[in-house]
Amino acid sequence: MKTATGCTVISNGTAVIGTGAAPIKDATIVIRDGKIAYAGPVAQAPEVEPDATVIDARGGTILPGLIEAHFHPTYFNVEALEDLDIKYPVEYVTLLAASNAKLALECGYTSARSGGSLFNIDVWLKKALECDLVQGPRLAASGREICGVGGLMDWNPDYRKIGMDGLVLLVNGPDEARAAVRKLVKDGVEWVKTYPTGDAASPDVNDHHTLCMTFEEMHAVVATAHNHGLKVTGHCRATEGIKNALRAGYDTLEHGTFVDDEALEMILERNTPVVPALYFELASIERGSEFGLSQRVIDGHQETLEGGAESARRILRAGGRLGMGGDYGFGWNPHGQYARELSFFVNYVGLTPLEVLTCATKTGAEILGREHELGTLEAGKLADVLIVDGDVIGNISLLEDRKRFIAVMQGGIIKAGELFRSQA
Ligand SMILES: [Zn+2]
Secondary structure: OOOOOOEEEEEEEEEOOOOOOOOEEEEEEEEEOOEEEEEEEHHHOOOOOOOOEEEEOOOOEEEEOEEEEEEOOOOOOEOOOOHHHHOOOHHHHHHHHHHHHHHHHHOOEEEEEEOOOOOOHHHHHHHHHHOOOOOOOEEEOOOOEEEEOOOOOOOOOHHHOOOOOOOEEEEOHHHHHHHHHHHHHHHOOOEEEEOOEOOOOOOOOOOOOOEOOOHHHHHHHHHHHHHOOOEEEEEEOOHHHHHHHHHHOOOOEEEOOOOOHHHHHHHHHHOOOEEOOOHHHHHHHHHHHHHOOOHHHHHHHHHHHHHHHHHHHHHHHOOOOEOOOOOOOEOOEOOOOOOHHHHHHHHHHOOOHHHHHHHHHHHHHHHHOOOOOOOOOOOOOEOOEEEEOOOOOOOHHHHHOHHHEEEEEEOOEEEEOHHHHHHO
């Protein structure tokens, strides 16, 4: 991905650095050749060359670009699980994924980690993003997900003679789990996404208290993935699935819904980041009946909402790390609404806006393994910056309204927001 050349100065705004430190009023950010050269009070800002480009933040908020830690570029606002794999051909889903990536960038998300993808689309989307062929967040790719046979993601009955090859690699036993990871290694993914547990979406045989992989399968996944330098995450709702994942050496947990005392201790001991992706649950409850979700499914989402909110709160309060990402791409939580996750964590879970922003920036970069170059407004890092007209700390929901974005920058280049539109 190209970076800017020359010098840009952003001034007249409050800077949220992303480290959790108090916001800096009347801040100045100096960007040189796509990297942050200075971020701090205007009074201590260095002299800049007279031909530097100046951006007026209009008294608004200057933040690190947001990071979506559970992004499904190929989920095309589906209305049923079954739609995820066979509704459209791979050619069309690839175009939809490129369009979703552009939308995420316009929503202020300058980086994202894929939470799983149809076929190998996110791997190639990442390549297209890296060479500026299409626009979107800097991406970490996951490719196909791994699930045990008969588990949450194995929904096509055998008589249909349709496998799940596009979306999921189905495994029986550690040998097949190893083979699946080896296939993903060849495909070029960076993260292996697995399904240790079920979900409220599948109340009959794979609900949120059901295990969908054995510990031996999960351990084989981790050993093989780590051997090749890949990281592993998993859809973990049931308490025993969470513990299996931690014992197997997972690098992050998705959801981490039903965390008991022992699981919390294990999370803290290993300092494993958890990505709760919780607004999805609330959206499923509020809008589920519009989309034909049964009352049983909605009740299950209510249980996972409450369990997930309590677990997230406990993890953060005990000093653990949370990433912000939200499983967007279903009819009831479509792409483009990513920042609702952040408002939700303030309004429903009870985190402060500053805590939520740290989760959505610094912790996101740590999950990506790119904390040395992304996630905070600090000298030496890439200038991925979001400038918002208004006080985001006073009202986190401003982030949901992209009309208020003055600029979304990647590597110092303005890619979206009002200044981008006025350049065009
Ligand atoms: Zn997901």
